[in-house]
Amino acid sequence: MSEAFVLARTEDKAVAHGMVTEELNAWYGRMHALRNINLTIEPRQVTAMIGPSGCGKSTLIRCLNRLHEVVAGARVGGKVLLDGVDVYAPGTDPVDLRRRVGMVFQRPNPFPTMSIFDNVVAGLKLSSRQGRQRMAEVVERSLKQAALWDEVKDKLNQPGTDLSGGQQQRLCIARALAVEPEILLMDEPCSALDPVATMKIEELMRSLREAYTQVIVTHNMQQAARVSDFTGFMLMAEDRAGELVEYGRTDQVFTNPRDKRTEDYITGRFG
Amino acid sequence: MSRSRLRTRKVTNAVMLGLCGLSAALAVIALLAILSYTVGKGLPAIGLKFLTSLPQPVGDPGGGIGNAIVGTTVLVALACGIGIPAGLLAGIYVAEFAHPRVAVVVRFVADVLFGVPSIVTGVFVYGLVVVAMGGYSALAGGIALALIMVPIISRTAEESLKLVPNTLREAGLALGVPLWRIILSVVIPSALPGVLTGIMLGLARVAGETAPLIFTAFGSRLNYKGVDEPIAALPLQIYRYAISPYADWQRQAWGAALILIVMVLLASVAVRLLTRKRSSNLGR
Amino acid sequence: MKQENQQGGPQARFSLRSRLKSRGRRGEIIFITLAALAALALIGLVLLMVFELVTRSLPALQRFGAGFLTGTEWNPVTEKFGALSAIYGTLVTSLLALLIAVPVSIGAAVFLAELAPGSIRGTASFLMELLAAVPSVVYGLWAIFVLVPVVIGPAQQFLGDHLGFLPFFKGPNLGGFGILSGSVILAIMVLPLVTATARDIIRMVPDAQKEAMLALGATRWETLWKVVLPYGRSGIVGSVILGLGRALGETMAVTMVIGNSPRISVSLFSPAHTMASQIASEFSEATGGLYISALIELALVLFAITLVVNVIARLLVWKATGKFKTGGRS
Numbered sequence: 001m002s003e004a005f006v007l008a009r010t011e012d013k014a015v016a017h018g019m020v021t022e023e024l025n026a027w028y029g030r031m032h033a034l035r036n037i038n039l040t041i042e043p044r045q046v047t048a049m050i051g052p053s054g055c056g057k058s059t060l061i062r063c064l065n066r067l068h069e070v071v072a073g074a075r076v077g078g079k080v081l082l083d084g085v086d087v088y089a090p091g092t093d094p095v096d097l098r099r100r101v102g103m104v105f106q107r108p109n110p111f112p113t114m115s116i117f118d119n120v121v122a123g124l125k126l127s128s129r130q131g132r133q134r135m136a137e138v139v140e141r142s143l144k145q146a147a148l149w150d151e152v153k154d155k156l157n158q159p160g161t162d163l164s165g166g167q168q169q170r171l172c173i174a175r176a177l178a179v180e181p182e183i184l185l186m187d188e189p190c191s192a193l194d195p196v197a198t199m200k201i202e203e204l205m206r207s208l209r210e211a212y213t214q215v216i217v218t219h220n221m222q223q224a225a226r227v228s229d230f231t232g233f234m235l236m237a238e239d240r241a242g243e244l245v246e247y248g249r250t251d252q253v254f255t256n257p258r259d260k261r262t263e264d265y266i267t268g269r270f271g
Numbered sequence: 272m273s274r275s276r277l278r279t280r281k282v283t284n285a286v287m288l289g290l291c292g293l294s295a296a297l298a299v300i301a302l303l304a305i306l307s308y309t310v311g312k313g314l315p316a317i318g319l320k321f322l323t324s325l326p327q328p329v330g331d332p333g334g335g336i337g338n339a340i341v342g343t344t345v346l347v348a349l350a351c352g353i354g355i356p357a358g359l360l361a362g363i364y365v366a367e368f369a370h371p372r373v374a375v376v377v378r379f380v381a382d383v384l385f386g387v388p389s390i391v392t393g394v395f396v397y398g399l400v401v402v403a404m405g406g407y408s409a410l411a412g413g414i415a416l417a418l419i420m421v422p423i424i425s426r427t428a429e430e431s432l433k434l435v436p437n438t439l440r441e442a443g444l445a446l447g448v449p450l451w452r453i454i455l456s457v458v459i460p461s462a463l464p465g466v467l468t469g470i471m472l473g474l475a476r477v478a479g480e481t482a483p484l485i486f487t488a489f490g491s492r493l494n495y496k497g498v499d500e501p502i503a504a505l506p507l508q509i510y511r512y513a514i515s516p517y518a519d520w521q522r523q524a525w526g527a528a529l530i531l532i533v534m535v536l537l538a539s540v541a542v543r544l545l546t547r548k549r550s551s552n553l554g555r
Numbered sequence: 556m557k558q559e560n561q562q563g564g565p566q567a568r569f570s571l572r573s574r575l576k577s578r579g580r581r582g583e584i585i586f587i588t589l590a591a592l593a594a595l596a597l598i599g600l601v602l603l604m605v606f607e608l609v610t611r612s613l614p615a616l617q618r619f620g621a622g623f624l625t626g627t628e629w630n631p632v633t634e635k636f637g638a639l640s641a642i643y644g645t646l647v648t649s650l651l652a653l654l655i656a657v658p659v660s661i662g663a664a665v666f667l668a669e670l671a672p673g674s675i676r677g678t679a680s681f682l683m684e685l686l687a688a689v690p691s692v693v694y695g696l697w698a699i700f701v702l703v704p705v706v707i708g709p710a711q712q713f714l715g716d717h718l719g720f721l722p723f724f725k726g727p728n729l730g731g732f733g734i735l736s737g738s739v740i741l742a743i744m745v746l747p748l749v750t751a752t753a754r755d756i757i758r759m760v761p762d763a764q765k766e767a768m769l770a771l772g773a774t775r776w777e778t779l780w781k782v783v784l785p786y787g788r789s790g791i792v793g794s795v796i797l798g799l800g801r802a803l804g805e806t807m808a809v810t811m812v813i814g815n816s817p818r819i820s821v822s823l824f825s826p827a828h829t830m831a832s833q834i835a836s837e838f839s840e841a842t843g844g845l846y847i848s849a850l851i852e853l854a855l856v857l858f859a860i861t862l863v864v865n866v867i868a869r870l871l872v873w874k875a876t877g878k879f880k881t882g883g884r885s
Contacts, residue, residue: 067770072673096277099772109763113785122781123771127276172767179771284774291670294662295679298750301743302686305697312700360593368587369594377594380601386865387604387858388804390831394838394854395604398611421597451586479690482806482831486838506692506807513696514811521700528693535688543681 016043017083017182017213019064019101025077026059026068032241033059036078039232039244041183046205046214048228048250050221052265055234056242057217058106061185064215065101066094082183099127102181106188108168110160110175116152119160119171123179138178146174147204166197173204177212184208186216190223202227221266225254233262306532313529316522322530326492326508329517336527341495342409342503343478346488349413349498350420350477355470357417358424362469365425366432367454378429385422392418393483401487409495409502412488419480420473427472431465432458464545471545475538479531481506505531605858612852614845623852629817631841636849638856640817644827645857647734648809649802651823652741657795660746664753664791665779680751687747695811698740703731703812707739711824726822729814735823737813741805745798752794756787756875790875796868804861806831830857 019041026034034056041047041064049057062068063076066087079086087097110119120139124130130138139156143149148170152163160171169189176184186205190198205214205227218224224231231254232247246253246262257263324335361381365374396415401407435458443453459466481504484490489501490511496502505527512524609616615623615636626637663683667676708731714724760783768778784791814826815836828836830853841847 065770067766070766070769093277093281095281095772095774097772098770103766103770105763105767105770107763109761109767111764111767111782111786113782113788122768123773126280126771126773126777175767175771280774280777284776287776287780288670291662291666294659295666295671297659298663298686298746299679299682301746302682302689304701305686305689305694308697308701309693357593357596360590361597364587364590364594368590373594377597380598382865382869383862384597384601386800386804386861388806388831388861390804390806390834391608391854391858391861392604394834394851395607397838398607398851399603418600425597449580449583451583455586475688479688479692481690481692482835485835489839506690509692509696510807510811513692513699524696525700528696531690532693535690536685539681539685539688543684 018043019083019183019213019215020081021060021063021078022081023078024060024063024080026056026063027075027077028071029073032239034063035237035241035243037242037244039247041213041215042230043213044209044211045229046209046216046227047230047232048224049215049217049232049234050219050224050265051234051242051245052236053219054240055236057234058187059242060234061103061187061215061217064183064185065098065103067098067103069094099123099179100181101183101185102176102179103185103187104169104172104176104189107192108165108172110163110168110171112159112161114160115157116160116163116171117156120174120178122175127179139174142174142178143171145177145204145208146170147200147207148174164197166193166200169193169197169201170204173201177208181212183213183215186214188217188219191219198223221254225250233257233259233265235261235265309525309529309532312522312525313527313532316526317529321523321526325494326503326523329515329520332519334519334523336503336505336508336523336530338491338494338503339505339508339527340530342488342491343505345409345495345498345502346412346416346484346504347474347478349409350416351470351474352417353414354417354420354473354477355424358421358469358473359428359466361421362425362428363432363454363459366429367450367458378426381422381425384418385426388482389415389419389480390482390485393485393487396483397486404499406499407487407489407501409488409498409500412484412502412504413498415483415487416477416480419483420477423473423476424466424469427469428462428466431462431469434465435461468542468545471538471542475535475542478534478538479506481510485510608851608855608858612848612855614848615852618845619849623849624856627817627819631843631846634843634845636845638830638849638853640819641828641830641833641853642856643819644734644737644813645803645829645831645860647827648737648741648813648829649799651734651738652745652802653795653799655739655742656745656749656798659742660749660795660798661753661784661791663746663750664757665784667750668754668757669775669779669783680754683747683750686743687751691744691805691807692811694740694744695808698736698808698812702740703736707731707736711735715824722821723823726820726824728824729826732812732814733822733824733826734813734820737809737827737829738823740808740812741802744805744808745802748801749794749798752797752872753787753791756790756794756872757783759790759876760786787875789871793868793871793873793875796864796871800861800865800868803864804831804857806835810835830854 021037021039024034024037037060049060051057059068064080068074068076076088080088111122114122117139120142121135124138140149143152148167151167163171190201202223208214216228228250231250233245233253234242235245237243246257246259253262254266257266320333321335322340323337324333325338327334361377365377369377393415396411400411400414439457439461440453443457444450484504484507488504490507491501491503509524509527512520619626619636623636623638624642625639627639628635628637629640667679671679711728711731715728718724764782764786765778768782809829810832813828813832815828815832816826818825818827834850834853838850841850
């Protein structure tokens with residue numbers, strides 16, 4: 001296992017973490033899903049990936065935490081650098097990577113057999129043996145970061161599924177934050193939520209900016225414009241492979257897109 | 272998190288996943304052990320004479336399981352004659368005609384019958400038939416086996432019929448064909464692979480049953496004499512020979528066991544093929 | 556009617572069809588009645604079974620009452636019948652069989668549901684079905700001549716020599732015929748059932764749950780142990796209890812290796828008997844109304860126990876397949 005990779009993990013939050021993909025390709029069996037993606041995830045910024053359904057946005061971020069390869073027959077080519085180190089280098093362990101690059105999914109998926117408390121520390125318990133006191137501190141900190149603490153602090157022992165959809169999603173965010181990842185990936189985190197819950201999560205993303213590098217996949221352009229600092233626009237090519245059409249600062253992409261296809265998408269001519 | 276803790280976790284992961292694979296291997300090994308010994312010890316016993324002659328007294332050479340093979344055939348035929356129509360009709364009733372609450376009750380009852388230990392079924396049929404008839408008989412054995420077959424057939428029939436899309440029935444009804452005709456000529460043929468699966472499963476199961484026959488069919492060392500007389504059966508013969516102290520009889524037990532296993536294997540393969548056919552028919 | 560037929564044109568066809576319809580309606584009534592009768596017969600049969608068993612065990616029920624379940628003496632000569640030794644043997648062998656089979660079954664189920672590559676999965680599942688299809692008497696035959704002399708006998712020797720201070724491994728050794736053999740062969744027989752049911756339960760765990768755990772940095776085993784198996788908890792318990800139900804009623808293989816002795820002993824080497832094995836070995840030779848009645852009461856007890864266990868198992872498995880729908884209010 002790559003030594004540099006493990007040692008690069010640091011508890012010092014002053015260090016800012018970023019990712020770069022180099023000629024990233026992905027396949028599901030024989031189907032080419034991503035083609036030659038070259039993308040930079042800037043540290044402590046929110047990067048949004050937008051594009052029509054099926055363009056490969058989700059596949060892309062699942063390549064960033066090596067969740068793509070969990071599907072049978074799935075394959076990746078190219079490099080993904082986390083702070084300069086290729087996470088796909090031979091011998092690199094995905095387990096450690098996934099603690100460092102956290103993910104929140106489209107549909108909230110708290111563990112139904114665990115209480116709210118246990119849900120939050122589910123990932124934490126794997127990697128370290130903490131005392132109850134220390135875990136309680138982590139739970140409080142994570143739930144506060146996820147703006148859920150006030151709503152659940154009196155019912156931490158109740159099942160994680162006893163909450164509304166929006167609350168469940170914030171629970172999942174707290175769970176992801178509890179292991180102190182360096183990068184937080186969010187795959188359409190608000191698409192299953194109502195507008196009020198969505199707003200809360202967008203506020204959450206703004207508040208997390210200081211401490212975390214975030215990547216969000218969204219099919220909602222307005223959300224991307226509201227929340228992100230950088231935006232990448234993807235399209236499905238004729239052979240159904242996803243390509244990165246344009247990438248840049250959000251205000252530039254939305255007001256002055258370089259590519260006509262980007263402009264068409266943003267002005268609603270398709271998608 | 273220290274590097275050694277990660278390594279421990281990974282080792283645990285490898286070990287536990289390996290144990291899971293080992294568990295699956297154990298099951299396969301058990302099966303192979305049973306099959307290989309049965310073939311190894313049974314094959315030498317098999318021969319034309321063995322398959323056709325009657326059992327001989329201990330010590331006399333040339334004994335065979337001819338009557339047991341005939342007996343099992345007769346018993347299974349009786350079981351099918353009673354069990355298949357009853358099971359099919361019950362399954363059809365639950366799938367096509369029954370009020371949902373009635374369906375729940377019938378399904379539950381079928382499940383209960385399915386879970387009854389076969390020896391208890393034998394005791395029941397003893398009281399019902401053997402006592403009434405004044406003696407052991409093939410008929411009693413057939414009835415006991417039918418009772419074991421019915422829930423298997425009715426449950427698989429019900430499930431297969433339910434899989435047939437309603438559009439088929441609606442099309443027939445729109446043409447003015449009565450429902451029962453539609454079921455007989457359209458729905459059942461569509462569900463045939465599934466129904467046949469159930470029948471094969473039931474057949475394979477009852478062909479190998481011993482316990483319910485011990486005091487219904489009872490077994491016999493003579494040729495078939497009629498359904499109202501005791502009758503030989505392969506599993507009964509195997510049982511009695513296996514627990515006997517005679518080497519020749521034990522050898523014959525292995526031979527008979529091989530025959531039985533081959534029958535069961537063929538039925539299982541047939542079931543597999545039918546299931547695959549059913550999946551492809553439904554375009555899955 | 557014939558004259559009507561000979562009239563040509565649409566009128567004739569209409570009357571023909573309506574005639575068909577009325578014949579069809581008769582056929583319909585016959586068919587539905589037959590089918591309903593079959594279903595009713597099913598219900599009637601089970602009720603009849605209960606009735607028969609109860610009625611024929613009445614002599615013994617009246618004579619011994621509840622003492623039947625606690626009595627340890629089983630003596631056809633003095634006509635004293637107590638089922639405790641059979642009940643003990645049944646419970647011990649079944650529970651020990653589960654103890655052996657459950658870890659192996661769940662491990663195999665996890666392998667088949669989660670770990671095996673596609674090609675292996677199909678073959679292994681098929682082999683598991685074959686294992687389930689082997690008749691009980693063949694298991695018994697194999698157990699008498701292979702399992703006991705080759706595996707259990709030497710194992711008992713070893714355990715007796717090295718761990719003989721434990722009460723489980725004390726006492727004389729019938730060359731391997733006893734509780735341990737009965738339990739092991741039961742374990743092998745129960746394995747395919749529990750594995751197949753547990754495998755189906757595990758396959759129903761949503762991918763989202765597994766991904767959530769993996770995304771936190773868990774190994775595959777940690778995902779299975781902390782999320783997948785707990786998620787399928789009640790269904791897996793249901794499949795185990797299903798196995799218990801099967802083990803309780805299993806007759807032939809156990810009869811052939813358990814030694815058929817009415818002993819109650821803590822030692823695993825001791826011969827014993829189960830309710831099913833006792834009925835199987837004694838019923839044909841039972842003479843005297845009370846003896847037969849006592850055996851039938853034994854069958855009744857067996858019936859009742861397996862009924863309760865199977866109902867609980869089905870409820871759990873059914874609950875698990877309808878459980879965990881979309882969580883959360885909103």
